[in-house]
Amino acid sequence: MRQLPEDKFNRRRLISTYFSVVVSISIVLFLTGIIGILLINSKKVADHFKEQIVMTIYIEDSAKEIELKQLQKTLTINSATKKVNFVSKEEASKRHANEIGEEFMEFLGYNPLLNSVDVYFKASFLNPAMVSKLSKDIELYTYVNEVVYDKPLLELLDENIKKITFWMLLASVVFIFVAVLLINSSIRLSIYSKRLIIKTMQLVGATKKFIRGPFIKTHLLMSTLGSIIAMLGMAAFTYEIQNRFPELKIFENPYEPALVFAGVFVLGLGITLISTFFATQRYLNLRTDAVN
Secondary structure, three states: OOOOHHHHHHHHHHHHHHHHHHHHHHHHHHHHHHHHHHHHOHHHHHHHHHOOOEEEEEEOOOOOHHHHHHHHHHHHOOOOEEEEEEEOHHHHHHHHHHHHOOOOHHHHOOOOOOEEEEEEEOOOOOOHHHHHHHHHHHOOOOOEEEEEOOHHHHHHHHHHHHHHHHHHHHHHHHHHHHHHHHHHHHHHHHHHOOHHHHHHHHHOOOOHHHHHHHHHHHHHHHHHHHHHHHHHHHHHHHHHHHHHOHHHOOOOOOHHHHHHHHHHHHHHHHHHHHHHHHHHHHHHHOOHHHOO
């Protein structure tokens, strides 16, 4: 039996409506999930950047080896220290030569650089006051030429970490609100196209529960599909971030990303269930002459 053109049109419109609902759910849940992952890992991100700040101690050429070893030991046992690296003047000259693209010692005839010690700090201890005090204490050593660190960057980083966390939290709330609006609008539009079917079934004696059931089942299936697509995108994003920044150790505690993934799935199902219930209820409660 051949399908009428009108039937083909209705079928294509139905598929298009379902497709738009799935796409809306997947995109909104994906963005919400990404914000959730970033929010949970915001402390790790902040700690990562804080631990990249280095304090460099330049040592006089007249310094004795025992004095240098004592300085390194003092810095190493400091509870705030994460790592201490000694950089010889020869190694420093090689680094500078690579950066500027030419061997500057060839035309100078000597190495003007100094031996240095690079100090990296643990993020939980790092703050401008601590680094400033340590810097002043180290400068008192007679064999220390200079202590250098990026003070403006440290102060800016310390000041903005709380702001970034606040804005990420606010963004997550906004995305959840947007998720509710968009998913609800898509589902209401989908059910609106079947309002005549809903009223017809009601007129022939079908109960509200019987009418509502298939709509809830269909939209929950679409929500599940949209959630799976969103979670696949989130998994790819998280995996890529972990590969690019292994220091973040996102999967060190697998319960954290698992919590976000579960939250996205439950959020999608919850919004869909509530939206479908109230959207169908609206047309079930309308008078027959008000449906059109």
